[in-house]
Amino acid sequence: MVDQYIFSGSLPENASTYVTREADTQLYEGLKAGKFCYVLNSRQSGKSSLRVRTMQRLRLEGVECAAIDLSAGGIQNVPPEQWYADLIDTLVDSFGLDLDFGDWWEANQLNSLVTRFRKFLEEILLVEVQESIVIFIDEIDSVLSLNFPTDDFFALIRACYNKRVDNPEYNRLTFCLLGVASPSNLIEDKQRTPFNIGKAISLKGFQLHEAEPLKKGLQRKFNNPQAVMQEILQWTGGQPFLTQKLCQFMVEESEQDNPRSVEQVVRSRIIESWESQDEPEHLRTIQARILRDEQRAGYLLELYQQVRLAEERSQVIADDTLEQSELQLSGLIVRQNNKLRIYNPIYKEVFEEDWIENQLNNLRPYSKSFRFWVASDGNDESRLLRGKALQDALEWSKGKSLNYEDRQFLAASQAKEREEKIAAKEKEAELERERKDREAAEKRNQVLVKANKKAYQQIRRDRDLILFLIMVIIAAVVGSTLIIPRIINYLTTNQAEREYDKYNECLKKARSEDQQAFCHYDHR
Missing domain, CATH: 3.40.50.300 (P-loop containing nucleotide triphosphate hydrolases)
Structure with a gap:
């Protein structure tokens, strides 16, 4: 006869609900x-x-x-x-x-x-x-x-x-x-x-054929105690604490006028508002175990998330890493046929996706980038923080006793941001110099074109004047066949020399103006 299910502390030697595994x-x-x-x-x-x-x-x-x-x-x-x-x-x-x-x-x-x-x-x-x-x-x-x-x-x-x-x-x-x-x-x-x-020695959950001592307490309480026991084990996965607790809940439920099903009791007395109903503490113990070391909690949460997703496809292979061992010691997952799976449906509904995301958000705000950076031995600079993410992280870190890796990560992020800012300023200055060089070159070209055009126009005017003078002289001394060629030769030769000198002077002036513009640009 079962007096009471015991789910807190060790069962005494003569406990009637002890399950031999x-x-x-x-x-x-x-x-x-x-x-x-x-x-x-x-x-x-x-x-x-x-x-x-x-x-x-x-x-x-x-x-x-x-x-x-x-x-x-x-x-x-x-x-x-x-x-x-x-x-x-x-x-x-x-x-x-x-x-x-x-x-x-x-x-x-x-x-x-x-x-x-x-x-x-x-x-x-x-x-x-x-x-x-x-x-x-x-x-x-x-x-x-x-x-x-x-x-x-x-x-x-x-x-x-x-x-x-x-x-x-x-x-x-x-x-x-x-x-x-x-x-x-x-x-x-x-x-x-x-x-x-x-x-x-591996401790597995209670199996149905082992649970006879527990089923005895359900007899005379339910028409089909075997079915009730089987449904209890389906929800708890045979986890000893939860199984004893749920058996006790069902015995209490059987005394009600309208007893609820196992699923209804599980949802109302265990899953819903679980943090306030978790007495004696069990689910909170699992949560505390996972979150106790903030430096590693992110790894455990992500591993658990992988196990949840993999259950719908192919399960995660057990490889005895430190993270896998720690997650198994929390009780949240178990190793079965060299694969990892969530211990039971209760855990899966309590520790669901929203819980994972909330816990990740409550950790360091840079947890994901930090983990990848650490995994790369600090070589993956793409994982370093910048801008607002870096400022948020620095604000979060104030007053906290960070470990060496956290301090190193934040320092590397700050150094990288300074380096990128300096590089950006240097790039900006280089682009500005290139722009000014282009403007100066364009201005030099404009000065040279203007000077050449001015010199050409002056030569044309002087040439027309020479021709006009020649015509006047010819008209004045018409008939004088000896003097005319000499005059023409004299005028054209001297005028050509004068025009050549003027042309050279114009070119010098243009070059001088161009040089001044260039010097002025360099000075700026």
Whole structure:
């Protein structure tokens, strides 16, 4: 009999609505065989409930278990020495070890922190506890917020497996890590990471054949509980939190005079005005996970947008990039048959296109250009901001603590704009010089044409005068055959010379005027 559906926090060991999944068998068998296992998945996906149930099963098999919650206040925001001391102290209490922890810790002050932890495991825990031992470390992603590196801690877990060759006692000790993180987030060094020798446990949504414990609560409430359960799973995709919550909603709905359908309940109590109805918080947790890092939120939103569009055609191929891992850890998308898809229809309707656009607009106003610029290693200058876009970005950045890449992007945009303004001014000046050169050349041509025309007209007038004088002389001395040729020769020769001098003078004057005009232009 189902008393109540539980969708907040871990389900207790005896919870009647606990759904046994494929992951339950995989984790139990892996740890029973002494394998290092890790369950890294989104929040509210049933990790802690899986841990509780697996610990219960292992204890029934004679395996000694202990659980450390790294999100507990006592082991957060502490120096490294206190952090390792708290880990050991928790294990001392969990296994009920006969150890004066204070004296032991003091006696090992000369050892490094990791060495102290190893000595505790090897010299105390494995000596006093003769059964197989499994240490569950929950909320492992909490180490990401510590102010000191924890790579040595993960390397120690790997070392415990390597030591099995030399010290068979280590075969009795294994670890299980649970949290919301990817292996590469926790430790990147492939030579020291335990994740490449461990077993990853994948948490899938509830399947219809697994959901019998949930269906029991719908019996005697609905004529066809199987159909109701199937429709619930279609909307939730088997997501544990949403499935338990929607089952509870339907039980409450069945007590109404006019009970609504599953779809009506989903839309009215989950999707519509979801931010105000999201209690306990679930949808807001997904949103916060995606938007928590503004520098990367744009990438995640665009990837999610691609997944939405691709579902109508060909799905996005899973490639284990950092962005894909982060989006999966948010819970919004899942990996299925090496493809990415949206976890369920509820998420698809809540986090729809308008939501994506609104979130992108709430990020840095230059997010799209910034992402392309960063992807090009800062070489794609076409992505730099200019004009009003740059001014808006600078205004937006006032009072904000920007990271190095943002500052570099804005500085590069400002430098590029200054460079383009200088180039534009130089181009404008060059065009102005070319215009003035053309005007000066045209003016010189006009002066030369005018001077030539004036000289030609003067020559014609003087020639006519000479001819007239010759005619007068001829008429005056008609008959004088000796003097006439001499007079004519004298007049024409001297007149020609005078006209030639005048012509030269006119040309000089024209050239002088042209030179003055040219000099005047250069001076300007």
